[in-house]
Amino acid sequence: MTQPLDALTDQLLQAANRAGADGADAKAVRASSVSVDVREGALEQAERAEGVDIGLRVFVGQRVASVSASDTSATTITEMAERAVAMAREAPEDPFAGLASADQLAKDWDIAALELCDPADEPTPQTLQEDATRAEAAARAVEGVSQVQSASAYYGYQRAHLATSNGFSGGYDRTDRGLSCVAIAGHGTGMERDYDSDSRLIQSDLRSAEEIGARAGARAVERLDARKPPTGAYPVLFDERVSSSLIGHLLGAVNGASIARGGSFLRDKMGELVLPEALSLTEDPHRPRTSGSRPFDGEGLPTQKRMIVEDGRLLGWTLDLANARKLGMTPTGNATRPTGSGPSPSTWNVALTEGSASRADLIRDMGEGLLVTSMIGSTINPNTGDYSRGAAGFWIKDGQITHAINECTIAGNLNDMLRAMIPANDARAHLSRVVPSLLVPGMTLAGA
Template sequence: MSQSLADLTQSLLTAARKAGADAADAIAIDGTSLSIDVRNGVLEQAERSEATDIGLRVLIGRRSANVSSSDTRPETLAAMAERAVAMAREAPEDPHVGLADPDQLARDWDVAALELADPAPEPAPAALEEDARTAEAAALAVEGITRIDAASAGYGARRIHLAATNGFSGGYTRTSRSTSCVAIAGSGTGMERDFDGDSRIFQSDLRSAQDIGRTAAERTLERLSPRKPKTGAYPVIFDERVAASLVGHLMAAVNGSAIARGASWLRDAMDHPVLPDGLSLIEDPHRPRAGASRPFDAEGLPTQRRAIVEDGVLKGWTLDLATARKLGLQSTGNAARSTSGGPSPTPWNLELTQGDTDRAGLIAQMGTGLVVTSMIGSTINPNTGDYSRGAAGFWVENGEIAYPVSGVTIAGNLREMLRRMTPANDARPWLSRVVPSLLVEGLTLAGE
């Protein structure tokens, strides 16, 4: 009988000690993934994978090394530990590396309250295939759609366990269920595509496949016959579908790794305004049924709700133990890791304060400008915050959508952009990043 993940991580720690490690932590992940693709009403591809992956980090003084494997035989565990210890002895010293102190560790967490795993049975492949077929048929039923590029459905389940020689041991299970559809309209150089999809922890929360297919088709038809707007300075609305990217740039700038290197345009912004007055950005890793929720981080520290930005003012970096030590601070419980690497600071669920109006209200308020629904490429200067991205969406005149646009480049500076944001109230509350559509004044558009 195969070992449990808890036993497997303890076996790795025992092997590390035997091989000469001063300290160690181990992670084990096993999971199942099932995906179905349909094209022209016919099953095109069905994939199922099952795997167990293990990772070991050993420490000798202030030196460390990581090894990983998908082979869980006892002789492999011993070989991994010996190899990791040999690597650590040759590694450069890092004065900030090390496990958490025992009094820092998470205790008495409530995994059930987070609702990370759907207790419903794994769906049969036929059920996933039916979802994909339904999404494809719903999109094709919309007049003007010429074909479907992809219609897919999937399911995944993962068990994760972390243990360390400081006494920590804990694990949890995650599930996911998804459906997506990409529709195409037009032909030749006039061809356009768009998509819709949904991914949830609980299968019962998933939007209907018919709704997903129909929405993908409608979005595609709206993009036909695009133009380029005139070059100039205009207000821009980042549609809810893409608005979280702005928050993503903010989070990259407050990541402890960037701050410790001095490579962030917000490196001197602590306790200074970075968003408009009244807007807050809250991190909550304990939100039920949310994709980035977790009871503890990858170093065994408790996760916690915190304000990254409060009333427009920056209040915290995103820190793991090592970056916190470099900065003379305490970890914020934001360590993440894979089996093949050590911890690094990573944000969990985020929620930006919403406004008082819907997307249509923002469009009316904007008057003339651009609504961005998709983006390509990215040129972000991490030191200055200079921003440039390709975009497509809709041109607005007199507060109403006039025509689709593509091939436009948006440019600005993130420090100024984030301070000029006006939020709508249309964020989807089940996403890990709950961010509404955002109106940003005075950006430069390069079009015709």
């Protein structure tokens, strides 16, 4: 008989107590997924996975250890707790380890308002295959497409439950639905490929297979006859498809773990301008139907809306309990907790202030430069912010797209890039990172 997850976490906590732990938290996750790949109109691969994972973290004084398993038998749970306590007794003391205090724990939340779980039935493998086949056919129908590398459809369901020995217990369900297509245009050494995809929590929100396939094909054709750009200093417009990576670097730099280690180019920038004064970066973990939404974090603390950057000024770090204690600050409800390890800080949904100009307006006004639509590899120095990445996209001249670009490197410093960037107004509101296309007025390009 399938055990409820709250019963499993309760058994883990009781076992930890019997084994001699002073405190503990436990997480249990039940997940299932099905994915289908098609090629040339036929099923290429289908996979289904199901399972339950459990994790236990124990405290013996200021010593801590974590263990996990995929077997939920009573014997395994007892052995897990005994092993975890034995490990903790041998671990070095951590003065910052410990559970949240009772007054810090989340008390009430409205999980229904977040709409994280699709009430519709799980799609059949046949339905997923039909979706992927339709996407592939739409890509093939685009003039100039020579083949479709892959078309895939996915569905996932997960229920997670977290409990602590000092009274917290909570869980929620979520679903995921995805569809993607990778198209190839041209032949031989002149082949180029590109993709389109969509991922949503609720199946009815997913874009149509025909739209995804057609856009993947059109993007691949647009990349034909690509050339290297000239070497020099030029404006670079990061397309909305890739612009969130810039904000990702900022989020990594304000992560409490990086700050506590002293390994961040923003470590001394609290209260200072890190973005243009017109821009703010807001975190909102309570947006409905959004992948980064959570009613509470991985340590049982309530999640809350907060300003990370307001009017260009950095207001705070992203903190779990341990890093907040290291820095002498208050946790922000941003702990993520896998079953196999302890918590660490992570951001939820974020949104950057949009501009008034469209992407087309920025292209028109940038004169000559690079529109980046894809990037590969990276060399980022987290201490200094020095930035270098391989890029591909399109060359802009006299405010017009002239030809495709590949095999180039863009370089700069994130401190300067973030302070100077100009946003468009084309962000997609359903994403966890709502970030528009971003123009950086001056970067170094290395090409021909």
